[in-house]
Amino acid sequence: MNNIKKILVINGPNLNLLGRREPKIYGNITLDEIENNLRGLQNKLAVGIDCIQSNKEGELIEIVQEASEKYSGIIINAGGYSHTSIALMDALKFFGRPIIEVHMSNIYARENFRHVSFISQVANGIICGFGEKGYEMAINCIIKLIDLD
Numbered sequence: 296m297n298n299i300k301k302i303l304v305i306n307g308p309n310l311n312l313l314g315r316r317e318p319k320i321y322g323n324i325t326l327d328e329i330e331n332n333l334r335g336l337q338n339k340l341a342v343g344i345d346c347i348q349s350n351k352e353g354e355l356i357e358i359v360q361e362a363s364e365k366y367s368g369i370i371i372n373a374g375g376y377s378h379t380s381i382a383l384m385d386a387l388k389f390f391g392r393p394i395i396e397v398h399m400s401n402i403y404a405r406e407n408f409r410h411v412s413f414i415s416q417v418a419n420g421i422i423c424g425f426g427e428k429g430y431e432m433a434i435n436c437i438i439k440l441i442d443l444d
Contacts, residue, residue, distance in 0.1 A: 300441050301343040302434065303366040304333060305358060307374035308350040313399075320400050324427045333430055342438060352380055359386040368393040368437040370430065377402075377412040384413040393440035395433040398423035 306326060309316060314325035330346040337344050345366075349355050355376065362369060369390060376383050377396065387394055394417060401424030402409040415421050419440055422429040 299341065299343050300367045300438065301345065301365060302368050302370060302437060302441075303358075303362050304330070304344060304346040304430065305355065305369060305371040305373070306346070306348040307355060307372060307376045308352075309374050310372060311348050311350070322399070322426050329427050329430055332427070333434060336431065336434055340434065340438060342434070344434070352376055352383065355380075356382055356386045359383065359390055363390050363392070366392070367441045368395070370395050370397055370433045370437060371414060371418075372397045372399070372430075373414050377414045378409060379413070381413055384417055387414065387417045393437050394418045395437050395440075396421040396423075397429045397433050399426050399429060400424060 310326050313321055313329070314323055326348060333344050333346060347358055349358070355373070359369065369387070371394065373380065373383060396412065396414045396418040402412070404424070412421070420436060422432050425432060
């Protein structure tokens with residue numbers, strides 16, 4: 296790994312529908328806009344930021360498995376897989392570096408099944424309820440965690 300910290304931002308199922316899906320919950324911003332905003336922080340924060348989205352659980356697991364060789368930290372919004380995927384949780388355990396879980400909505404103010412996240416069990420922290428700003432908060436937090444490693 297070279298000297299620049301590289302952060303992987305992973306978005307799971309249905310997040311490709313942001314801007315059109317439930318705007319009262321998620322707002323009108325698209326995933327492309329969120330990713331562009333994050334990439335705009337790279338020079339200011341002296342980090343590399345790569346973003347990826349998939350609706351496929353197995354693909355997300357493979358991405359996480361391969362990330363340990365390229366990235367200093369992962370920010371993940373696993374969407375519905377947060378509440379269902381033990382396999383994704385296990386892949387994140389293998390990563391062994393800082394992980395921050397992000398949710399745009401406050402999952403604790405929603406349906407009961409959203410209150411339990413398998414991802415939270417392996418993440419260093421969780422940021423929820425701040426909309427798209429949660430991703431920027433996560434970038435700033437994960438840089439501090441990486442620096443502690």
